[in-house]
Amino acid sequence: MAQILSGKEVASAINAGVKAEAAGLRERGIVPKLAIIRVGEREDDISYERGAIKRCGSVGVEVKSIVLPSDTSQDELISVIHDVNNDSGIHGVLLFRPLPKHIDDNAVRRALLPEKDVDGITDGSMAGIYAGEDIGFPPCTPQACMEILDHYGIDVKGKRAVVIGRSLVVGKPAAMMLLKRHATVTICHTRTVDLPSVAREAEILIVSAGKAGIIGADYLNENQIVIDVGINVNEDGKLCGDVDFKSAEPVVKAITPVPGGVGTVTTSVLAKHVVKAAARSIEDI
Amino acid sequence: MAQILSGKEVASAINAGVKAEAAGLRERGIVPKLAIIRVGEREDDISYERGAIKRCGSVGVEVKSIVLPSDTSQDELISVIHDVNNDSGIHGVLLFRPLPKHIDDNAVRRALLPEKDVDGITDGSMAGIYAGEDIGFPPCTPQACMEILDHYGIDVKGKRAVVIGRSLVVGKPAAMMLLKRHATVTICHTRTVDLPSVAREAEILIVSAGKAGIIGADYLNENQIVIDVGINVNEDGKLCGDVDFKSAEPVVKAITPVPGGVGTVTTSVLAKHVVKAAARSIEDI
Numbered sequence: 001m002a003q004i005l006s007g008k009e010v011a012s013a014i015n016a017g018v019k020a021e022a023a024g025l026r027e028r029g030i031v032p033k034l035a036i037i038r039v040g041e042r043e044d045d046i047s048y049e050r051g052a053i054k055r056c057g058s059v060g061v062e063v064k065s066i067v068l069p070s071d072t073s074q075d076e077l078i079s080v081i082h083d084v085n086n087d088s089g090i091h092g093v094l095l096f097r098p099l100p101k102h103i104d105d106n107a108v109r110r111a112l113l114p115e116k117d118v119d120g121i122t123d124g125s126m127a128g129i130y131a132g133e134d135i136g137f138p139p140c141t142p143q144a145c146m147e148i149l150d151h152y153g154i155d156v157k158g159k160r161a162v163v164i165g166r167s168l169v170v171g172k173p174a175a176m177m178l179l180k181r182h183a184t185v186t187i188c189h190t191r192t193v194d195l196p197s198v199a200r201e202a203e204i205l206i207v208s209a210g211k212a213g214i215i216g217a218d219y220l221n222e223n224q225i226v227i228d229v230g231i232n233v234n235e236d237g238k239l240c241g242d243v244d245f246k247s248a249e250p251v252v253k254a255i256t257p258v259p260g261g262v263g264t265v266t267t268s269v270l271a272k273h274v275v276k277a278a279a280r281s282i283e284d285i
Numbered sequence: 286m287a288q289i290l291s292g293k294e295v296a297s298a299i300n301a302g303v304k305a306e307a308a309g310l311r312e313r314g315i316v317p318k319l320a321i322i323r324v325g326e327r328e329d330d331i332s333y334e335r336g337a338i339k340r341c342g343s344v345g346v347e348v349k350s351i352v353l354p355s356d357t358s359q360d361e362l363i364s365v366i367h368d369v370n371n372d373s374g375i376h377g378v379l380l381f382r383p384l385p386k387h388i389d390d391n392a393v394r395r396a397l398l399p400e401k402d403v404d405g406i407t408d409g410s411m412a413g414i415y416a417g418e419d420i421g422f423p424p425c426t427p428q429a430c431m432e433i434l435d436h437y438g439i440d441v442k443g444k445r446a447v448v449i450g451r452s453l454v455v456g457k458p459a460a461m462m463l464l465k466r467h468a469t470v471t472i473c474h475t476r477t478v479d480l481p482s483v484a485r486e487a488e489i490l491i492v493s494a495g496k497a498g499i500i501g502a503d504y505l506n507e508n509q510i511v512i513d514v515g516i517n518v519n520e521d522g523k524l525c526g527d528v529d530f531k532s533a534e535p536v537v538k539a540i541t542p543v544p545g546g547v548g549t550v551t552t553s554v555l556a557k558h559v560v561k562a563a564a565r566s567i568e569d570i
Contacts, residue, residue: 172415
């Protein structure tokens with residue numbers, strides 16, 4: 001029977017800290033504020049936006065939602081980004097991606113100020129993650145993975161960590177963050193030969209494969225901490241992770257559930273980043 | 286008996302290509318030109334500078350050496366960088382580091398234009414390496430490792446690659462470049478537990494440990510390609526790598542010697558980057 005790493009518990013702890021810090025900032029006349037920019041009406045985006053607004057509201061972070069039609073031009077979108085860059089009342093910006101195909105993602109990413117980039121999409125934030133320096137912010141999802149490890153006192157130093165997935169949103173930043181914490185890190189992907197064997201080497205296994213339940217018992221062992229980043233809908237219409245929880249839970253040492261794991265923590269990390277950006281904005285003056 | 290991966294052979298092949306491309310640019314009125322900025326009189330820097338000037342000269346790349354006293358102020362150095370940024374006749378810049386301690390490395394790195402950053406030190410180049418995109422340039426040394434693998438037709442796709450070292454100059458960029466070529470990559474460092482066992486998992490082993498001859502037979506096996514990035518001086522005053530060549534050569538499948546390996550290729554990569562920067566500069570017009 002594995003220890004269940006509860007995202008809800010981690011989120012509660014983060015929220016308490018963020019709420020206190022936001023209150024402190026408000027006393028100093030600063031109201032931490034997030035701008036959410038959404039182009040179009042993708043269901044996933046709307047659902048995440050709803051969660052982010054609720055979470056931010058509960059911890060004292062204001063949100064300004066900017067919704068643009070899906071045929072918004074690149075120039076119009078960049079102009080909106082310039083507006084939030086120049087608005088000293090806005091401390092963090094969440095931009096939903098992927099953007100519609102007629103918009104150049106790189107041009108838009110680069111328009112955003114790194115200091116307001118609370119989800120790690122700018123070159124500045126990426127250089128910071130890669131170099132292990134405190135420039136911009138890491139993306140919220142891999143940061144949520146680290147928050148879970150930290151909350152449960154799981155020290156990764158010297159441990160074998162395996163990350164499945166090499167995206168810029170999860171896999172690569174998670175690998176860099178584990179490396180900074182002195183884990184020995186292996187990055188796997190679709191071209192990895194004999195993935196089960198490589199995964200079994202892990203003491204810390206972070207799974208961001210993007211496929212429902214593909215990580216079964218043959219990838220796992222009794223010494224592993226498993227962080228499942230996947231959010232999928234299974235055949236029965238229920239939310240599930242990339243790890244086959246039923247097979248994994250009896251085997252491994254600790255595991256995050258889906259739902260109730262990493263996904264539960266990301267909006268708390270987002271709020272935390274906004275408050276940090278707001279605090280930095282007065283340090284800079 | 287291992288195959289010897291000759292840096293000299295790889296460098297010759299690169300030089301021939303660079304020379305032809307530089308000649309083509311000259312015919313179009315563009316003389317590819319590198320600025321080398323050196324603060325102080327460190328012997329390693331002077332020796333590398335001499336090699337770079339010779340190599341660039343042999344392939345048709347001009348060099349402007351800018352030597353500043355070791356007590357140069359940060360503002361003076363940044364002003365020199367602004368000058369080379371603004372000089373359309375200079376296509377690439379090599380800045381020797383580490384800089385003297387009174388100068389903030391980050392402030393200086395950030396002053397350089399990424400498009401002239403032929404040794405991958407700016408945030409833009411780092412974001413490019415990390416994201417696997419063609420922004421700026423990778424550092425010359427890990428690129429030299431890739432050139433050696435490519436020259437000898439060593440396909441890393443799906444292979445287990447282990448990188449020993451996590452610096453921004455070698456380890457991290459090498460890991461990202463191997464990942465882009467679809468290797469399964471493990472990054473090791475001083476905190477890695479049982480490094481010999483982890484190293485033995487490698488089919489491609491890139492060693493940048495910074496210690497003379499520490500990688501012996503217990504780290505190696507008969508299926509390995511070993512790229513030794515180390516350049517050290519041993520007890521007899523002779524150049525040697527991080528790999529104990531005498532122990533390794535009878536064991537592994539292929540290995541780079543020191544001297545005559547990676548170090549022999551870096552100035553050719555530097556010249557290649559300058560010519561590429563010069564070619565890009567006319568594409569952009």
